[in-house]
Amino acid sequence: MKVTIWGSTGSLPVALHAQDIRSKVVQAVKAAQGRTFASDKEIEAFIAELPFAVGSTYGGNTSCVQVQNGEEYVLFDAGTGLRDFGLHVMQTNKSPCTMHIFMSHLHWDHIQGFPFFIPAFIKGNRINFYGCHEEIEHALRSQQQAPFFPVDLDYMQAERTFKRLEAGKEYEIAGFRVTIIEQFHPGVSYGYRLEKDGKTMVYSTDSEHKDIEDGFLDFFRDADLLIFDAQYSLMDSLHTKENWGHSSNMLGVELAIEAGVKHLCLFHNEPTHGDETLDTVLDNTRKYAALHDDTYPLTVSLAYDGMVIDL
Numbered sequence: 610m611k612v613t614i615w616g617s618t619g620s621l622p623v624a625l626h627a628q629d630i631r632s633k634v635v636q637a638v639k640a641a642q643g644r645t646f647a648s649d650k651e652i653e654a655f656i657a658e659l660p661f662a663v664g665s666t667y668g669g670n671t672s673c674v675q676v677q678n679g680e681e682y683v684l685f686d687a688g689t690g691l692r693d694f695g696l697h698v699m700q701t702n703k704s705p706c707t708m709h710i711f712m713s714h715l716h717w718d719h720i721q722g723f724p725f726f727i728p729a730f731i732k733g734n735r736i737n738f739y740g741c742h743e744e745i746e747h748a749l750r751s752q753q754q755a756p757f758f759p760v761d762l763d764y765m766q767a768e769r770t771f772k773r774l775e776a777g778k779e780y781e782i783a784g785f786r787v788t789i790i791e792q793f794h795p796g797v798s799y800g801y802r803l804e805k806d807g808k809t810m811v812y813s814t815d816s817e818h819k820d821i822e823d824g825f826l827d828f829f830r831d832a833d834l835l836i837f838d839a840q841y842s843l844m845d846s847l848h849t850k851e852n853w854g855h856s857s858n859m860l861g862v863e864l865a866i867e868a869g870v871k872h873l874c875l876f877h878n879e880p881t882h883g884d885e886t887l888d889t890v891l892d893n894t895r896k897y898a899a900l901h902d903d904t905y906p907l908t909v910s911l912a913y914d915g916m917v918i919d920l
Contacts, residue, residue, distance in 0.1 A: 610808045610920040611677040612834060615697075616670030616690020617912035619815075619840045619855070619877035620718055623669035629883065636663045661913075662884035668914025671718040672814060672877065674836060676785075676803060682708040683783050685801065685812045687749075690914060691722030698728050705733035709783045712740035713814055714798035715748040724753050724760065734767035739774055739782065741789060741799045746771045790828045792816035794854035802828060808920045811870075814838040814877045817846065818856045821863045829868035833920045836912065837861040839875035839894075858894040862909070866901050872908040873898075874918065887911060 616622075640659060646652045656664040671688030684694065687710055698706065706728065713719060728734050738745050746769075750762045774780060776791040776799060786804040791797060793816060800813035811832045818825065829835055839858040841850050846857040858875050865873040875894060878887060891911040898907045910916075 610803075610805065610810055610833075612810060612836075612918040612920065613675040613677070613694075614673075614690070614836075614874075614876075614912045614916040614918075615675060615694045615914060616673035616686075616688040616722070617667060617876060617878055617914055617916070618669050618671055618880050619838075620671075620880050622671050622689045622718075622721075623880045625666060625669070633663050633666075633884075660888060662888040666884050666913070667878060667887050667911070669880070670914050671721065672713070673722060674812060676810060678784050678805075680706070681783055682706065683785065683803075684708065684710045686711075686713055686719045686814070687721075687723045687726070688719050689722040689725075692725040692727075693914070695725070695727040695729075705731075705735070707735045707737070709737045709739065711787075711801050711812075712738060712742065712745055713792075713800070713812070714740075714794060714796060715742055715744060716796065716815070717752070719815075720748055720752060723749055724758055729765040729767045729769075732766035736767050736769050738769070738771045741774050741776055741791070742797075743773055788828070790825065793818075798854070800825075800828065802832070808833050810834045810836070810920065812836045815854055816856060817852065817854045818860050818864065821860065821867050825864060826868045829864060829870055831869045832871070834872045834874060834918060835861075835865055835868075835870045836874045836876045837865070838877040839890075840877045840879050858890055859897055862894060862898045862901075862907065866898070866905045866907055869905075870907065872910065872918070872920075875909070875911045878912065 670690035672686040673688045673690030674685040676683040753762045776789045780787045788802045790800045798815040803810045809832045838856050839861045840855040841857050843857040843859040895909045898909050
């Protein structure tokens with residue numbers, strides 16, 4: 610499997626301010642003092658040495674994750690990252706195509722990219738939506754009705770289907786074996802486990818965990834990649850934001866190690882956190898995971914827009 614993250618931010622899309630860019634440039638210039646570069650390749654190598662928060666950005670699109678599967682497209686959620694994915698499709702695939710979109714739930718940050726999804730406007734394309742909520746079509750249609758949006762859903766020319774799934778059941782969809790679990794989140798969300806050719810990926814966002822014995826260990830068991838909602842700090846998830854429906858980086862580590870996960874990818878980033886804060890979250894999470902290195906070495910990353918993970 611090859612996984613591409615097109616949107617990694619939680620709750621609402623965010624963008625860098627001009628001052629954020631200036632700060633990155635200033636830090637990069639300071640780091641480059643006394644150095645000379647003979648080629649663009651050397652410049653690229655230097656940038657790669659910089660802290661991620663200086664040389665790049667985690668981005669600000671809301672949830673959208675792609676899993677590559679031959680000529681058909683498999684995605685999770687339709688946040689604003691779906692727009693960038695659509696532009697990618699238009700640049701790389703001119704022929705009619707089929708897309709399978711699995712919905713975790715229907716909160717706005719997980720559907721708001723669809724009105725701007727260019728492939729949906731092209732006749733001959735086929736878009737299959739899957740989820741356990743019966744209101745998927747209604748939610749997409751409602752957000753494109755007046756006075757919220759100027760273009761009605763029916764203006765889109767691609768063929769659309771909506772298929773209701775059930776948690777606890779197993780399905781064969783788009784070449785994957787798919788299983789689903791109900792998650793604790795306002796309005797209920799659902800996590801997905803995809804298996805194919807001996808590889809397993811779990812997409813589990815917008816899910817609050819009270820402890821590591823809440824029924825998810827078997828669902829996460831031996832996954833090659835776990836994309837995990839870690840929007841809050843441990844303190845926030847247990848106290849000030851308890852029952853808000855999100856989890857923490859530290860509990861993600863505990864669950865991943867207990868379930869034998871190989872790679873934990875922190876996801877649904879807190880939108881008020883800048884790149885430097887997210888760097889700190891990742892560093893602290895890796896330090897916590899390293900306490901278990903003697904018994905279980907866990908790979909930990911933090912999702913960013915454009916991130917590609919090969920399994």
